[in-house]
Amino acid sequence: MAHAEKVFKVKNGKKTTKYTWRVRYKKPDGTWGSEPGFPTKKLAEDWGEQQEAAIRSGMWIAPEKLQTPLGEWVKIWKTANQKRPRTQSSRAYLLDKLLLPEWGHTPLHEVNNVFIVKAWATRMAKPHGKHDPDTVAQARSLLSTILSGAEDAGYIPANKLYGRRILVGSDHHDEEEEVWAQPDEIYRISQRLDGVHALMPLADCYLGLRWGELAGLHRDNCLLKREDRIDGKPFVRHVVRVDPKVGSLHEDTFELDEDGLQEWHRAEDARLEEYRAKGWKANRRKAPKNVVKLYLGPPKNKYSAREVDVPEFLVRLLAEHIEAWPHEHPFSTPGGQFWRRGNFTRAQLRPAADGREAIERKKGFAGREAWEPVLPGFTMRGARHTHDTWMKDDGVDRALRFLTMGWVPKDIEGTYEHVTPEMRRHRLQRLEARWERGQRVARRAGVETSEESISRGSPK
Known part of the structure; x- marks a missing residue:
């Protein structure tokens, strides 16, 4: 049974007349536990009895666990x-x-x-x-x-935050809706860019891939031929395949371990040596704690490893691009490196969508023309929003929408519904119609309506 005892305070190595109470109680393993610091005997004994009651009910948690920082x-x-x-x-x-x-x-x-x-x-x-x-x-x-x-793990009796709604910031905090594009808008954006830069946002609006799935796509997984039958007649389509093992480009921060830190110092030594050889002044940089790495890995989930049907106009554009492209990944940089999402967005997509100011011609610079805004705030994530919005607007069946977007079918309808060749044909026909409509609208607006910008800048 729990019992209390006096604990006298000590000052200058001598026991004083002042004291507090310490309770002793029997722990589950039969040993005696103790807790000091109670101002009265009753409070100490009550606390000890509560511990023993919790032990008997199987709900006891050791005080040292509760005190874990x-x-x-x-x-x-x-x-x-x-x-x-x-x-x-x-x-x-x-x-x-x-x-x-x-x-x-x-x-x-x-x-x-x-x-x-x-x-x-x-x-x-x-x-x-x-x-x-x-x-x-x-x-x-x-x-x-x-x-x-x-x-x-038995460190606290219950998580009091679980299931509790805690509002953060203003109750009227509005999230900005992702900007999505009309066919003529994405056409106009692509016409302002060259080569792979033009093809990337255009392709993503008509495929709906995640950024990592597009940037990590391998040429061997592009334009694979698939054949179905509709009413006894062959229906041929082309797909891009998101590989289940290496189908997505990841851009993540890793904490530098000892080996990584040593590698960084070697690279820094080489940089300083190169600068000294050129007669340049350079200071040693502070070693980072983390490093950002680009690498290929599995897509988001098992449903993300999928095949996405490609509309005919994009089959032509992508085939021409791949034929002239010397690198393994069709949507890499012109030098063959993986894109960083921020670099592509800042250097290519922002000026093409948001517009830019003109710069006059001067010595060493040819100058550039001004661009009026087409779709301010549009992003590559917005391209994925665009594709699903188009499919919804075109009446594409939910089963094919989920398959195309790589979503998890969590309800009973998702378990029982299946994709048919007719659904695939309907989606491809509607996307082809959007492409043609986008060009017509752009033509009326006076925008160049050719596919030259896609091939312009592609290596031969």
Whole structure:
């Protein structure tokens, strides 16, 4: 049975007349546990009896586990929750920038408090704080996931954040809708670009691939021939294939290990040596903690490994491009390197969609003409939104829409519905009609209506 005992305070090595109470209670393994610091005997005994009651009911959690700092628990939790590199890098950002600076040294049972988390979210999100409300909401969600892990491991009795809706930022926080394109708009954007730069946004609007699936597409998976039969007659189509193992380009942040750090220092030494040989002044840069890597890997999920039917006009454009393209990946840079999404968007898509100012001709620069805005804010993600919007508008069956977009069919309808050749033909016919309509509208607007810009700039 729990019992309390006095604990006298010591000053200058001598016991004083002041004291607190310490309770001793029997733990599940038969040993005696203790907890000091109670101001009265009754409070100490009540606390001890609560522990023994929890032990008898099987709900007891050791006080030292409840006192585990969040930062220490996160190290344990991360070893049991290995995710894809992109997920790990996004979690690392949220932990380093928002969660651990606030609660890294705070005991788990104190973090597990809805009121405290609400106050933190309000303080961190704009306009009160410096973080975007969506980022703070992601951090709050991650904190709940971490606390659920602590609950499963027996470090806290229950995750009090689970299932609780915590508003972040203003209740009227509006998310900007993704910008999608009409056929003439994406045609006009593509006409402003050359070669592969022109083909990339155009192809994505008519295929609906994710950025990584487009940028990582291999030439061996392009324009594969498939034959079906409709009413006893052959129906031939061409597809692009998203490979289940290496069908997507990933751009993720990795923490530098010892080998990676040594490699970075060797590269930095070589850079400094090169600068010195040229007589240039250069200072040694600070070693980074992380490195961003581009690599091929599996697509988002098993449904993302798929084949997407290509409309006839795009079959022609893509075939001409691949024939002249010397690199393995048709949508790589002109030098054959993988694109970084931000580089392509900034250098190619933004001026083509948002417009640009004219620059006068001067010595060493030929100058450039001004471009009026066509579709401000359009992105490669918007191209994927565009394709699904078109399919919905054209009455493409849901089964084919899900297959084309690489979505997971979670309901009973998705389990039982199947894609037919008629559905495929209908989608391809409607996309071909959109392409022709886009050119007609552009012609009326005075835009060049030829396919020269697609091949212009492609290596021969």
